[in-house]
Amino acid sequence: MQNAIEVKNVTKIYRLYDKPADRLKESLSMTGKNYHKDFYALKDVSFDVKKGESVGIIGTNGSGKSTILKIITGVLTPTEGNVSVDGRISALLELGAGFNMEYTGIENIYMNGTMMGYSKADMDAKLKEILDFADIGDFVYQPVKSYSSGMFVRLAFAVAINVDPEILIVDEALSVGDIFFQSKCYRRMDELRKSGTTILMVTHDMSSVLKYCDRTVLLNDGVKVAEGKPGEMVDLYKKILAGQYGQLEDMQDNDSQAFDINNATASENGGNTAKAAYLGESGSEHKAAAAGIKHAGALMRDSMTVNPEVNEYGNKKAEIYDFGVLDKDGRLTNLVLKGESFTIKEKIRFFDHIEAPIFTYTFRDKKGNDLTGTNTLFENADVKSVDNGDEYEVCFTQNMDLQGGEYLLSMSCTGFEQGEHVVYHRLYDILNFTVISNKNTVGVYDMNSKVTVRKS
Numbered sequence: 001m002q003n004a005i006e007v008k009n010v011t012k013i014y015r016l017y018d019k020p021a022d023r024l025k026e027s028l029s030m031t032g033k034n035y036h037k038d039f040y041a042l043k044d045v046s047f048d049v050k051k052g053e054s055v056g057i058i059g060t061n062g063s064g065k066s067t068i069l070k071i072i073t074g075v076l077t078p079t080e081g082n083v084s085v086d087g088r089i090s091a092l093l094e095l096g097a098g099f100n101m102e103y104t105g106i107e108n109i110y111m112n113g114t115m116m117g118y119s120k121a122d123m124d125a126k127l128k129e130i131l132d133f134a135d136i137g138d139f140v141y142q143p144v145k146s147y148s149s150g151m152f153v154r155l156a157f158a159v160a161i162n163v164d165p166e167i168l169i170v171d172e173a174l175s176v177g178d179i180f181f182q183s184k185c186y187r188r189m190d191e192l193r194k195s196g197t198t199i200l201m202v203t204h205d206m207s208s209v210l211k212y213c214d215r216t217v218l219l220n221d222g223v224k225v226a227e228g229k230p231g232e233m234v235d236l237y238k239k240i241l242a243g244q245y246g247q248l249e250d251m252q253d254n255d256s257q258a259f260d261i262n263n264a265t266a267s268e269n270g271g272n273t274a275k276a277a278y279l280g281e282s283g284s285e286h287k288a289a290a291a292g293i294k295h296a297g298a299l300m301r302d303s304m305t306v307n308p309e310v311n312e313y314g315n316k317k318a319e320i321y322d323f324g325v326l327d328k329d330g331r332l333t334n335l336v337l338k339g340e341s342f343t344i345k346e347k348i349r350f351f352d353h354i355e356a357p358i359f360t361y362t363f364r365d366k367k368g369n370d371l372t373g374t375n376t377l378f379e380n381a382d383v384k385s386v387d388n389g390d391e392y393e394v395c396f397t398q399n400m401d402l403q404g405g406e407y408l409l410s411m412s413c414t415g416f417e418q419g420e421h422v423v424y425h426r427l428y429d430i431l432n433f434t435v436i437s438n439k440n441t442v443g444v445y446d447m448n449s450k451v452t453v454r455k456s
Contacts, residue, residue, distance in 0.1 A: 003086065004167050004198040005049040005072060010081035012042040012067055012222075041067045042222045044081070051087070054199040056209040056230065058237055059219035065202040068219070069093060069171050072200070087198065090116060090165030092157060105140035105147075105155050112159050126162060133184070134158035154181055161188050168192060170201045186212070206234050206335060206436040207404040234436065238333045241305060300324030300345065303332045304431055307408075311428040317354060318413045318424035322347040325409070325431065336400045338437035338446065343397040348413050348425075350390045355415065357383050357424065359394040362410045363402065364429065371402065371444050373410075401445045404437030 015036040017023050022035035029035075042064045049055045057065045070076040072083050073091045098115065099108045109130055113123035131140060134154045139147060144155070161168065168189070189212065193199055203209060209216055209230050216233035218225045220240055226233065299322045324332045326343045336342045344361050362373030376383060376394065383392065412426035441447065 002050060003048045003084075004051045004053070005086075005200065006084040007045060007047050007068065007072070008082050008084075010042055010045045010068065010071060010078045010083060011040065012064070012071065012076065013079040014039045014041055040222045042071075042078075045219070045222075045224045046081075047217050047224065047227055049198060049200055051198055052196045054193050054201070054212055054214045056213035056216045056233075057200070057202045057219060058204075058206070058209060058216060058233060059225075060240065062221070063219040064222040065219055066093070066171055067222075069169055069200070069202055073169060085167065087166030088117065089167045089169060090160045090163055091169040091171075092160040093169070093171045099144050099152075099156065101145040102143055104143055105134075105136065108144055108155070109140075109159055113163065116163060116165075118163065126164075130158045130162045133162055133188070150181075157185055161185065161192065165192070165197060167198045167200065170199070170203075172203060205404075206237070206434065207438055207440075209234060210436065211438045234335070238327070238331070238335045241334050300332055300347075305334045306431060307429055310430045312426060312430075314412075314423045314425040316425060317352040318348055318350050318357060320346055320411060320413060320425050320427055321349050323411060323427075323430065325433065334432060335434045335436055338400050338402070338404055338435050338439070339448075341397060341399055343395050344409070344411070345393065345395050346411055346413075348392050348394070350386045350392075351388055353385065353387050354424065355385050355417070357386060357392075357413055357415045359383070359392075360412045360414065361396055363433070364408045364410060365444070366406060366408070371407070375414075400435055401448065402435050403440045403444055403446065404435050407433045407435065409433050 016039050017026075017036050026033065026035040045064070045068060047055075057068065059065050067076065069091070070093060071078050072085065073089055073093065075093065098112055100111065103111065106127075109127065110120065110123050113126070114120075118126075134140070134151075134157075136147075136151045136154055139151055140155070144152065147155070160170075170189075186208070189199065193212065199212070201208070201213070213230045215227060216230045217227045218233045218236055218240075225240070226236060301322055301324060304324055323344075323346045325334065325336070326345060327333050327336055328341045330343075346359060346361070348357070348359065350357075358375050358377045360373065360375035363371045365371055374396065379396075381394075386392070408429040409431040410426070410428045411430060413424045414426070415422050415424065439446075441449075
């Protein structure tokens with residue numbers, strides 16, 4: 001078998017009941033009446049993972065990523081379809097999965113080793129390496145119920161990654177722990193990858209997908225949308241986040257199965273031409289149509305992931321009625337690649353005479369710290385007086401030099417009246433924003449250093 005994992009036409013259906021009594025009614029019904037609704041967590045999903053390959057599974061929340069991993073590892077049983085696995089699996093599906101809370105760290109190490117088929121002698125030989133990697137000191141002799149979440153994940157990952165697995169399956173486990181431990185985990189994963197270990201990972205970290213995966217599978221609402229090169233899948237994922245998946249579904253109506261993005265190039269076949277146009281591969285006219293965002297009456301904000309609990313205030317002499325972030329190709333997105341050009345666009349409507357409005361934007365981290373930002377006053381792009389009914393569009397275009405990570409974007413229209421600063425309309429943390437990077441440096445932004453090294 002050349003494949004380490006084969007997933008064939010897997011469907012997982014859950015029965016949803018409006019109230020607990022409906023479950024009993026259905027079980028006792030003499031007529032076989034259904035009191036449930038079928039929920040498809042996965043629908044006819046198929047893909048293979050070759051031996052020694054690193055494959056990422058990406059998609060929005062609720063797309064079925066974790067469900068497919070649990071089926072592969074045997075935690076769940078598919079409703080339809082089958083999964084074949086050739087090799088010893090080490091899985092880290094969730095924090096401390098498989099640990100007994102009453103056992104000490106040492107006892108859990110040996111118990112997990114036994115479950116993976118190792119003898120006590122095998123685990124004796126691996127123990128020092130596991131303890132060195134976890135680096136939790138004497139806590140390893142204490143019951144794991146006394147561990148902090150950081151200690152928990154350090155020990156769990158140390159066990160999973162240091163038992164020489166033939167197949168390593170990881171589900172978002174690296175999102176816990178400090179940056180130094182995450183870095184150590186990724187280095188170890190890179191070593192396993194180079195040694196020929198098959199890796200299957202689910203993550204929301206697009207930087208990890210670009211750096212560590214040979215191939216990527218994209219899921220949406222339980223359906224496989226496509227599979228292909230990581231960069232192309234991330235680009236398609238951006239379109240889904242921007243609310244453009246409906247266009248892709250319309251294109252896929254011409255085909256019975258999800259398409260392989262590597263084969264979606266322009267040809268005489270109408271379906272493939274449409275797919276190539278959507279992916280921006282067949283010329284400027286198709287590329288503009290592929291963006292598919294701007295049409296009569298459309299708002300940019302409707303294609304963005306907007307904070308539903310945005311904090312806004314101001315005297316409303318002006319209103320920021322539309323906004324968006326566009327990548328270097330002019331597509332609305334909540335994800336931008338580090339180092340690439342992007343544009344923040346704001347549209348403002350005025351309801352009063354204002355002498356000199358100022359338009360702004362600010363990036364903040366998840367803790368609320370201002371990281372960077374600018375405004376039309378700083379940039380010497382002053383706007384002269386405006387009147388009731390005027391509308392303006394302002395675009396801030398720059399390169400993305402923030403480190404890979406999650407950020408919040410705020411924007412405002414302000415000014416000065418009689419020497420006092422006045423806020424006409426401010427939107428705090430209106431958009432979440434992800435920067436994808438395959439090279440992070442120290443701090444919050446990159447100095448873009450040019451490095452030369454030579455022997456003297």
